[in-house]
Amino acid sequence: MVQRRPHPGRSRARWLGFSAAIAVFGASLTACVGVIGDADEDTTEAESLVLAAPALPRLTAAQYQSSLAELFGASMPKAPLEDDTKPFLFYNIGASSTTLSEFGVQQYEESADAITRYAFADPARRAAFVGCEPAAPGDACVESFLRRFGRRVFRRPLTDEEVTRWVGIAQTLADPSAWEGLRLAVSGVLQSPHFLYRAEVGVPDDAAPGRRKLTGYEMATRLSFLLWNQGPDDALLDAAEQGDLDKPEGVAAAAERLLDDPRARSAMQAFxxxxxxxxxxxxxxxxxxxxxxxxxxxxxxxxxxxxxxxxxxxxxxxxxxxxxxxxxxxxxxxxxxxxxxxxxxxxxxxxxxxxxxxxxxxxxxxxxxxxxxxxxxxxxxxxxxxxxxxxxxxxxxxxxxxPPPGVDTTLDPPMGDPxxxxxxxxxxxxxxxxxxxxxxxxxxxxxxxxxxxxxxxxxxxxxxxxxxxxxxxxxxxxxxxxxxxxxxETEPRVGRCMVQQLYRHAQGRVETKGERLALEDLASRFAGASFDFRTLLIELVTHDAFRYIGEEESP
Structure with a gap:
């Protein structure tokens, strides 16, 4: 049993219901969430590209912290989070295959509370953060801010229903002031599964039966977390809104911009x-x-x-x-x-x-x-x-x-002569x-x-x-x-291995047999570009294997 500690303000914030929200969120995506792992080893080699169903990765600790630092500034408080795991080498795979404990949920709540108290405690800081002064709980200032802020946090525009919900929370919890209601609404947004998890649902594509094409906003999210290890900025979300990320050439242009930013160097170093x-x-x-x-x-x-x-x-x-x-x-x-x-x-x-x-x-x-x-x-x-x-x-x-079970892998200490x-x-x-x-x-x-x-x-x-x-x-x-x-220096497997490792890191899972053609194609393009890693990144993000996902198989 997890021992829970009392937390200031929990009685008012608890009803925001992270646990209930994640249950509803997960249920709504059941048809879109895949399983990590390899395909059946007995199947024959795929003759065409067959994409895997999507994963539902949670943000890694680094992604969580860097995304919030972009929103609140690098001096924001950093609360401890549940440790990441890295099966098959990468934290992204661990984020797609491990579950969050009850204590981990509590840590997200405490982190959101600490960050919002920091942001709203100082009048000058909160004015700069919100950009307007609420005249009354849930007024036009509150609504416009929540729309802007929610777009960055959820990495897509909020629906009208979501706006109504979060404005309502800001009104209901506005005690002793409109500022406190807005703070608690922001705290709730930061605990939402729509922020903490990366949902990739896609839309049906008549030109590609058996696949779903990622939306522009989903592509913006994939690009940003791969190339910056954090959520997309306004420019990338604008590109999604304008339809620029619906085509490979638009994705390539966006990726080039991201790769020119110093954050790309940091993200690639992490890889x-x-x-x-x-x-x-x-x-x-x-x-x-x-x-x-x-x-x-x-x-x-x-x-x-x-x-x-x-x-x-x-x-x-x-x-x-x-x-x-x-x-x-x-x-x-x-x-x-x-x-x-x-x-x-x-x-x-x-x-x-x-x-x-x-x-x-x-x-x-x-x-x-x-x-x-x-x-x-x-x-x-x-x-x-x-x-x-x-x-x-x-x-x-x-x-x-x-090693086989029962085999002693230790070496005996040297005896006699060295x-x-x-x-x-x-x-x-x-x-x-x-x-x-x-x-x-x-x-x-x-x-x-x-x-x-x-x-x-x-x-x-x-x-x-x-x-x-x-x-x-x-x-x-x-x-x-x-x-x-x-x-x-000239071993072909070295280049292919780099492609495979990058693919796993980008997808947050191990490739399936149906995706081997994608890896072979990317390895060929990598070789054709004289093994320039930046070119490989562009080839990856514009490839169908990155822009599409497979359909979830019926149970």
């Missing part, structure tokens, strides 16, 4: 942080005595290095997006320069500078940078399995099954229950053995035991991580 799993850096710990280069600020430096590299490839040079796994260009501060053993004039602990990694050095691409190497290693030793698994799953989008990690892992690689998967993961994982658990390059183990960094990728023998970077 790549999830895709590359940078959140795992938070849990990295190393003993400074054993790893002298691992300074207290190094984890954040590693994270920032990857962010700067991604930003340069996607928005700066707009080069081949696959090059993040092979480029010799990176951005370092003084700590990273020391770890990598390179010169970086102008770098300090706080200042990052662009550098070109030595052509004859051991590093090239993200998989030889500190973030990847430390995230995928144990606290006191490397992990070829974790590093190889990352290559398989994150870079090539291949599935690595979980053993290399490769020698210790032979027990797994020779065990029939483990061999197939470990060969699949460990073969590319061994390529990184020259890099220790902190990302430092070494040539020998303890007591001068030589390091063997040889391995392979799908039977192709490779000597080290640099060889792998060279292979990944």
């Amino acid at each position: 790549f942080r999830q895709y590359l799993d940078l959140g795992r850096l938070d849990g990295v710990q190393r003993d400074p005595a054993a790893y002298p280069y691992f300074t207290p600020t190094l984890k954040e430096a590693m994270r920032r290095e990857v962010e700067l590299l991604v930003d340069d490839v996607v928005f700066g040079s707009r080069g081949d997006a696959r090059s993040i796994f092979s480029t010799r260009k990176t951005f370092v501060n003084a700590d990273l320069a020391a770890l990598y053993g390179i010169e970086a004039p102008g770098a300090t602990t706080d200042t990052f500078v662009p550098v070109e990694l030595p052509a004859d050095g051991p590093r090239a691409g993200l998989l030889t940078l500190g973030a990847f190497l430390t995230m995928n290693a144990h606290e006191t030793r490397t992990s070829p399995t974790a590093r190889g698994k990352y290559v398989r799953e994150r870079v090539l989008c291949l599935e690595v099954p979980a 053993k290399t990690v490769r020698e210790q892992m032979e027990a797994h690689r020779t065990n029939p229950a483990c061999a197939a998967c470990h060969n699949f993961m460990d073969s590319p994982g061994f390529l990184f053995e020259h890099f220790d658990s902190s990302g430092y390059y070494r040539t020998v183990f303890a007591d001068d035991v030589p390091i063997d960094s040889s391995g392979d990728l799908d039977g192709k023998p490779l000597a080290n991580a640099r060889d792998l970077a060279t292979v990944l």
Whole structure:
């Protein structure tokens, strides 16, 4: 049972009925909500594009906060919310597949109350926010504001019935003043499922039987949350109202505008942080005595290095997006320069500078940078399995099954003479229950053995035991991580994997078999654009797979 705490003003606001509203809202959309997951594995390959029914994603915490910051300002109070989850890597998928607890509902209520008290407490702030002075509860000022505000919050115009309802709430709760009634109405709007959830219902399209075309306002919402990670602005809603988003060329023009805005860089960084799993850096710990280069600020430096590299490839040079796994260009501060053993004039602990990694050095691409190497290693030793698994799953989008039930995955501590990690892992690689998967993961994982658990390059183990960094990728023998970077530079699966990950992030679900043609088409367009990621974004948002949804199957 959830223990509920008393809340100021709840007796008046509770009847706004979030729980009842979500029940009605969900029931009204039953015919339009799909199920997350893959299609039946036994079905044959789709011969035409068959779109999945829509999801009903709740706003992620970041989307919720950034949307409200646009409306109320960055200094608004930020109340805690229920934690997001990220199955299949992405918070958007978690938002489409997890339910909200009773306590989560309470948190939304408390957040709305805190934000509206902040907005309405100061006379100058509330006057600027509302834009007029209510002369009486529910008057023309209140109605015009609720229409404007509701359009931004619900990401579409309010119906006349909705306007009447919210004006009525402002009138009924106007005690001791019209301002208080309006505050509570705004608080209720912020708790509405029409704000907290993204409904994608679409309309029937005679030209495309079996599909529903998203409306202009639904497209505005999809575009904005993908490219800005927040709700649409007035210009995008105006484009929807004028019908500009009903055609691919209008969608492309709107997307170009959004991508030129700094908010797009922030949203794409959020995508790549999830895709590359940078959140795992938070849990990295190393003993400074054993790893002298691992300074207290190094984890954040590693994270920032990857962010700067991604930003340069996607928005700066707009080069081949696959090059993040092979480029010799990176951005370092003084700590990273020391770890990598390179010169970086102008770098300090706080200042990052662009550098070109030595052509004859051991590093090239993200998989030889500190973030990847430390995230995928144990606290006191490397992990070829974790590093190889990352290559398989994150870079090539291949599935690595979980260990069979009852199989011991721990390694025995070394006995007698020092053993290399490769020698210790032979027990797994020779065990029939483990061999197939470990060969699949460990073969590319061994390529990184020259890099220790902190990302430092070494040539020998303890007591001068030589390091063997040889391995392979799908039977192709490779000597080290640099060889792998060279292979990944032109590996077709890298580009296709980026398309797949972006598609899942944008849709808030895993693709179905019927959508594989869409992924193949987008991968082809990506390749045709020399793997320019910005072009991929435009191709995605103008594609039928983004502008249409499938019909919900009858039970």
